Amino acid sequence: MIFYFTGTGNSQMVAETIAKYIDDRAYSITGAMKRGAYDYALGIDEPVGFVMPTYYYGIPVHIPEFIEKLHFDHTPRYIWTCLTCDGLTAGAGGMLDQILRQNGYIPSARFSCPVVNNAVVMGGQMPVRNVDALLDRAQKRSANIAAYIRERRMGNFDDCAGMGADFITQQHYGRYKNGRGTRHFVLRDSCIGCGICAEQCPADAIAVGGGKAQWVKDKCYYCLRCINNCPERAISYDGQDNTYTFMNNRVEGEP
């Protein structure tokens, strides 16, 4: 059983690719939280996996709530995690392991998978090039991760953590956890009020009123799906130019 959170599809692609290779099922954490679906029955010796993006060298802010509410009919014996990223997870995998332990789970294996950077409008990011090659590489890596899971390998296989992982996370994660202000999302006149962003926001932070998108919560998860998925490119971060957007086109849309 695999649980994934995704903003722009990378973590969904990795979760579904691994699921295909180990003959498993991948469930959306967004869908589960929206439906209040927290109770799951596991098969005998069924592994449990968690896949999600790295945000500011840590994990998406709502994951602890999901793990706290999660309930299985029996304790899973093999638990693995995989952080998708742009190349540096730092202390994110350790943070996720700690949340699991706090909730009585014993993580068995930790993985990471660089995919494509979806933070295309933050910090003057360059446009993403060679998307297909990057997605191919990530799917190959997912197949390798699946082989490790099949063999029930134990250990820390996150080779994107880099040097001084916990220190990097300590330095940066607070800006995400305490920030996440939706006031940074600036709507352009080109918004046609189609409602896609509101329907698709995992945090239910957007509504359409008066024919335009508006943010109805002060803070959100910062998944950047709204910016990347708007057909009119009508949302900018702090007014930055976002000529480039990224959505993973190897997965079907999310609930």
Ligand SMILES: Cc1cc2nc3c(=O)[nH]c(=O)nc-3n(C[C@H](O)[C@H](O)[C@H](O)COP(=O)(O)O)c2cc1C
């Ligand atoms: C707010 C934000 C912060 C991010 N921080 C990191 C980071 O610390 N390290 C990294 O390698 N990638 C970082 N990324 C890139 C994402 O982790 C990466 O693109 C991920 O695969 C996106 O997954 P998704 O498509 O499932 O949402 C960040 C992206 C966002 C939106």
Ligand code: SF4
């Ligand atoms: S911001 Fe984009 S996705 Fe949202 S309602 Fe406007 S046009 Fe549609």
Ligand code: SF4
């Ligand atoms: S408002 Fe945008 S960035 Fe925030 S959670 Fe919703 S879709 Fe993601």
